């Protein structure tokens with residue numbers, strides 16, 4: 001459920017007509033709904049009620065500080081993967097004690113920044129990383145709280161580019177070697193082992209891979225405890241999928257996921273951390289674009305939009321499906337047409353949808369890409385010297401620009417010409 005709907009034939013974000021925002025901000029732009037973000041975040045709290053837990057929003061999904069602050073005010077922790085994300089979360093008011101640091105290649109400098117801030121936890125992914133963290137912590141005279149990410153060798157049955165829990169993936173340590181690695185961790189004076197971490201992939205549409213992975217984690221927790229480790233937290237990662245609008249993708253609900261968590265690891269009496277990203281913001285955001293031209297090909301019609309692959313890369317990168325709807329509601333079924341919908345960037349991968357049936361539209365009409373809140377604006381680039389797409393946040397009947405579109409002059413000024421030229 002989200003808070004984008006037609007009222008009097010015009011798409012609204014909560015109480016605000018999208019057309020009104022477009023008139024002020026100009027297209028393309030991302031638009032988020034506070035009510036939807038709030039609702040989806042709270043679903044996890046309900047799903048894990050009765051369990052000591054912290055929801056660490058995976059801010060890589062959408063990292064504008066206005067979104068982070070909205071979530072921090074609801075009690076969210078954050079999952080960060082770089083010093084940049086860490087600093088952004090802190091700047092948005094997230095206490096370091098609620099931040100976990102994931103990622104397969106944290107540098108010593110990143111470790112230092114997070115340790116100085118008194119971060120809650122590092123999720124370590126390898127032995128060399130563990131030794132580096134030990135040294136950095138000792139240099140600062142502190143102990144680093146650590147969970148070690150294990151790779152359970154499970155196929156999350158999602159797009160191969162976003163599966164992370166198989167042997168061939170670069171993530172975590174093989175679960176078969178976990179006992180040895182934990183033994184070594186316990187011997188390092190700068191490392192304080194607090195738990196186990198696992199994350200098997202993104203856009204999961206079935207609970208079975210979770211069940212398999214979490215059962216393995218539960219067994220490991222019991223074994224590590226019998227080895228004398230104080231396993232008091234389990235970080236179970238993120239990855240729960242969202243419906244992208246096609247009838248065949250109906251992922252499990254957070255409440256079902258919560259039940260599974262309780263069933264598989266509830267008996268361990270650990271504090272549970274989860275790291276959802278997509279489910280919190282995915283359906284809370286749309287990308288609004290205008291039709292620049294309707295162009296006739298030999299055997300098809302093309303819509304050329306003012307949004308492009310640099311603004312929303314998911315279709316080009318993962319063959320992802322996004323619903324594309326007119327901002328002015330289509331009056332009838334007969335008014336539907338089929339289009340190949342593309343952006344203006346000079347490569348054939350700048351194609352959002354082929355042979356898509358949508359309302360017949362004309363030059364200048366507004367279209368909205370649904371479910372674009374996660375991995376949308378954050379993955380945007382300036383390819384083709386196109387300005388980074390702006391972001392807008394709606395709350396009730398108010399809206400605010402939460403990131404301006406940069407002026408082309410500003411972008412150009414960032415280059416420097418060497419003295420010899």
Ligand code: LLP
Nearest residue numbers: 058102199202203238239275276277278375
């Ligand atoms: N925790 C870790 C360690 C992760 O690597 C990720 C996502 C998450 C949590 C959050 O997963 P989520 O709940 O959002 O599925 N750009 C891709 C998705 C990449 C996901 C990367 N890791 C896409 O657009 O589909």
